[in-house]
Amino acid sequence: MLIQYILQSADMTDIALEARLPVRELARACVNACALAAAELGARRAGLAEVPRIRVDDGAVATAFTSERHLLINGRAPVNFAPLSRFWRTADGWVRTHANYPHHRARLPAALGVPTEDPAAIAAALAERSAVEAEEAVYAAGGLAVALRTPEEWAGHEQGAAVARRPLVERERLDTARARALTPVGASPLLPAAGVRVLDLTRVIAGPVATRTLALLGADVLRVDAPQLPELPDQHADTGFGKRSARLDLAADRCTFDELLASADVVVTGYRPGALDRFGLSPHALAERRPGVVVAQLSAWGAYGPWGERRGFDSLVQAATGIAVTEGSVEKPGVLPAQALDHGTGYLLAAAVLRELTERTEEGHGRCVRLSLARTAHWLLHGIGAAPDAAESVAAGPEPWLAETDSALGRLRYARSPVAFEGGPDDWARPPGVWGTDPARWA
Template sequence: MTALGTAWSAVGGDAALLPRVSTVVREGALDARLPVRELARACVGACALAAAELGARRAGRAEVPEVRLDDGAVATAFVSERHLLVDGRAPVWFAPLSRFWRTADGWVRTHANYPHHRAGLLAGLGVTQEDPDAVAAALAGRSSHEVEQAVYAAGGLAVALRTPEEWAAHEQAAEVARRPLVEHERLDTARARALPRLDGTPLLPAAGVRVLDLTRVIAGPVATRTLALLGADVLRLDAPRLPELLDQHTDTGFGKRSAMLDLAADRRAFEELLAAADVVVTGYRPGALDRFGLSARALAERRPGLVVAQLSAWGAYGPWSGRRGFDSLVQVATGIAATEGSAERPGALPAQALDHGTGYLLAAAVLRALTERTEQGGGHCVRLALARTAHWLTTGIRPGPRGDVAYEAPDAWLGERDSALGRLRYALPPVSFEDGPRDWARPPGAWGADPARWD
């Protein structure tokens, strides 16, 4: 089965629709040792096809619109953060302490972009100041697995470099491999809920769909950014106490509104939002939101027919289920960094492809769940994990044919517009189908500046 066929099957799509997809193959796009281009194309393609399918149903069309994938658009979008300019300024995406480090027996990669993760890293290493030389010295005398355990215990993030063979022997890898690429759960038997009929162009399959976005960093926000492109009313909610990387929010905030809400103190406000929501997307560690009544089952009990989409780094199972994680760390643990480099000098994928790929696949799963709800009713829960996407990349995708068109400058897939944040240059969306939208209806706004209510 092709990578697109696997992705489409994973979200519950009908294989008979796959011929509606055509591809412009560009040589050099997302070039890597692993088949990153094929993964990216498959995830975006499944999302575009799910959008076209839902749009056709809502518009009363007999035929699903044709989907056109272009490796240039896909590759540009998969590194959207690198193309972002705000008034001509290029953001800095990784803090000085977020990188590969030598240890006594190998390598670790750390993630310290957020202040609390940075503090956890320093505490785990017994370092009192934010000094790269002091961190390097502390790491040089310890084994990579010792560092991993100590830093995680202190609330930081550090992952030891593993080869593919070492990861395959790990208990978490075995748990990940046993799970499907996209997990599906039926939450209730609520009656079918039809969405209003669509007329005119652009065709916006998610128009009128209200999405509560409780995600952070890249994968979840990419998914909800895509749903916003397709017409959904997306309201992102963040806790006032948690810091955010503002440029990262800008890159993934197109089409959405952003509000602050304390889930413990403002439960009534959240319940009012939930009562009118169609979709809730969460991107926190498995179980982290349960104390707020935000497990999939608890949400569905209060809002029958709800679509719940859950995203995590390592999966909601196994010994690492409660661990924090990011794309760069999952690459290191699962053998990807060793494959793209070596055990002596680790490398990385040409994009944060686990984040972006999982984000588009998550959006595809939500769109398909909405289609199924209009036909069969019931609430749905879909679950994805970066580590499971990594398993698919490393063991389940074959490299495709070489392209006959070169991938060169990405200018054709970049846009510019004014916003409240300044003049933006940004990657245009790669999700493309006949009569579909070409850009977001609104630029990103300031983080947390909107009221916590539906438009």
């Protein structure tokens, strides 16, 4: 098959996603990989002689990589970071905390021996500790904090060295199941993932971005959350497009999950490594019960090394890996212009799933793919190359890549998907609903 693609530029993106690191290049590459994988699978399922041409629009990419900032719910902008999610001074440097969720927020002062969530009291407690001491104390208490490190310090860290030795996308065969053919699809619009059932066991941004993309491409995506783990409603509104959302206790209602798994094509997980294994949901266990399944695993730090079972978020990975120092300095850490590790890894995860579906129809086998935010960070720091100088132009706003729709949540303004190819979908089939209110069954 002939593969073609088009790169389109827009005035806005000459300055959007501007950073010292090549964030724009990472964003383009991740979206391009996803669009190409989608177009290839769509061409095979539709019996096309050529793979449709890909359109990678820089404006669409930049807008989508900051989608949570463009979301409006009945005209209200969401809150993306809680007051305790920030950099703090320590006795010898800086530490970055993440406390958006209530349970993480409560554990931060408890770990420091502070009786309240008063920022001044937390700042005083952290100022008396070294950054590494604070990191270890907060993690030991079930909270989230990492010490600011330079790229060189991260490279010398045992976890950083383990991450650097791994490929960007890890692949593994899970079984010897026969090839499972996907039914042919039409071409108006071309939906590469039509009829594919995806169990979405992810939270926050990267995993939901991947499954949101699969939903755009026609997949039946059912997000399943534990009832005792609340989700941030604005976050769900941004990443819930195209999906349904149910709550299910995996321990108490295992029969329902097994019924869902029995006809699933893909299982995407985004919990820390090992967290789902106690429910019998490791990749090999899933493949044993559903031969031929594609399992996609996402983690913050990788499923290996001393941090293999730690929780993490984009902002923490930026701080630990040296990105925050590169974008700022040791004296004043900076941040990327977007949560690019989350968004980029999300599109790469969707691309990997699409590629595995294509190969499964030819070769069979249950398959597992693994990605981590830390490995994407390593790619950004060491693998893409320097960003070109910004062209001189007048910046345009994001409006060409935004849309509005009514939903059960109210009137939504949102960023369109940047994954585009000739004949493909240009928007999701359904807006997000209220988190956890759909039945735990396939449509």
